[in-house]
Amino acid sequence: MPSDIFLSKDISVTLSTYLKGKQYSDISVLVDENTERNCFPFISKIVPYAHLIQIKSGEEQKTIATCEQIWQRMTDLRFDRKALIINLGGGVIGDMGGFCAATYKRGIDFIQIPTTLLSQVDASVGGKLGIDFNGFKNHIGVFKEPQAVFINTDFLKTLSPGELRSGFAEVIKHCLIADKIKWKEIQTKVLEEQDWDDLAEHSITIKTKVTQADPEEKGLRKILNFGHTIGHAIESYYLNITGKKLLHGEAIAIGMIAEAYISYKKKFISQKELEEIRNYIMSIYGKVEIFDFDLEKILPLTLQDKKNENKTIQCSLLEQVGKANYNIPVTIKEIREAIEYYSL
């Protein structure tokens, strides 16, 4: 069941109206130290009786150990099955808070209020919930739609430029896999000049359409993984290397250039189109230096990608600019060449 998505200029009004129609026995708001300070004031008057559950910020917190803390708080608060969790934060809060809600007493309601660009244009839509597991991204989780999603781009003002840039990678992805005209349009503006309301709506429209057609990623939904086979491996690898950690979108930016290269090698897109992709993405994200000994460790990580079947790496690639295809077998050799192309 797809959830209600509210793109709202005044979140306190829409959220308040929404909650008035419901009968929750208790409400909890999951925050980290940043969203408690910067975002919770936007809604605190709407839910004055809510219990705050605070976790530490950062992808490295997206573990089963943090879930245990959250489940414990819910237990201590004696939450029953009619309780509600509001996840106020980025992808970590949304994915993990959603997973905790979906598994507490076999499932209670949850609402997503994404506060980062990344979570507004991607993570909050489509029902993917979960946590990382021993270095593998989103390895443990479930599919479950939230009851509702509230999106307000005012929250983006609380982001660092790095976080905004990270989320923009998924906007670029949505253009590349589904809308050539928008891909041309975003290239005419630098990051700071983009129209976030317009782009959030654009991304959500594309993502909703794809995920409603294939909620559990049996087929079509895999196109949303363009850039992610290689991107996730790179993100996982650098996660634990001091000083080299990448934000999700920074890793996906690398993955998109590399996978666009494989699309080019398979003659799906032209050399000119490949270069256009490489140049625009590099102009925003710069280049991360990937040494040979890094590469050797990144390659095996692509074998754990969730899209793989029968031990074969299966990529989602650009069929043309503005259109993607999935389940395309790719060899380790091709991935090596693609990352080498990125590093040229």
Added chain:
Amino acid sequence: MPSDIFLSKDISVTLSTYLKGKQYSDISVLVDENTERNCFPFISKIVPYAHLIQIKSGEEQKTIATCEQIWQRMTDLRFDRKALIINLGGGVIGDMGGFCAATYKRGIDFIQIPTTLLSQVDASVGGKLGIDFNGFKNHIGVFKEPQAVFINTDFLKTLSPGELRSGFAEVIKHCLIADKIKWKEIQTKVLEEQDWDDLAEHSITIKTKVTQADPEEKGLRKILNFGHTIGHAIESYYLNITGKKLLHGEAIAIGMIAEAYISYKKKFISQKELEEIRNYIMSIYGKVEIFDFDLEKILPLTLQDKKNENKTIQCSLLEQVGKANYNIPVTIKEIREAIEYYSL
């Protein structure tokens, strides 16, 4: 989606036929040391290429820590989304193995082969999956149906008398909540003389009907919890007390007497019917001595029951013998009296 249930005299044939129609990339069989020795030989020739995942037996293993071991083995085996887990064992194996499958890469297929009476007549049907959490039974989990369930009562020969008796409590429950004639019938035989094929089919038919009408326990399904509000609290309490640990059905037997007493106090059943229930159950399970200081600790545990709403304890009670109702508010005082009645 309800799963296929096969009641089979020759599990190797039915399982083999079933698997021939599928295309799994890998198969794993989850066992404990007992089911590996006593039950795996029944199917080992059907799945010679399967990877065994062995965990320790016992309810105290039904934790997130054991899930982490299982997820790690699946990860090490590089299981993709087309892999299958066969859960070969009792309720712990089925509930926890199912939960691990339902959450690994957001869900892979699993098959239940219940080997205890308890799991054959109850746990394997209805899609409740999960683990215990800090002393709370099945506190973390999801609803998800297995692809198929294979039931063969030959496995019951591998059980201790205590385990058989434990499972029989759910058979009694299904009679009390849904079939007065069968309730009369089972009372004519001692435990050893019961017809397990007949009773397994009887229980599964009742449970399937109820769970298909209400898979996520929004209403009707709660009748299956007769005896469980008090039973679970008692089971949780004694779980960590050396020498006093109860099997699930032993605790539910106590819960059914106590909750039948509340049904009597609320004038749903007669004193004669209450005494018939008490006498038959006591004749099989004997009486567990519950001291006053135990009682004081058991009572607050009923507040964590998953059926509760708005901090009120909600019981499923007998409306008459052979019929149950749910969402009946019950006070701590009534529960205290009921356990005192049991202890008379």
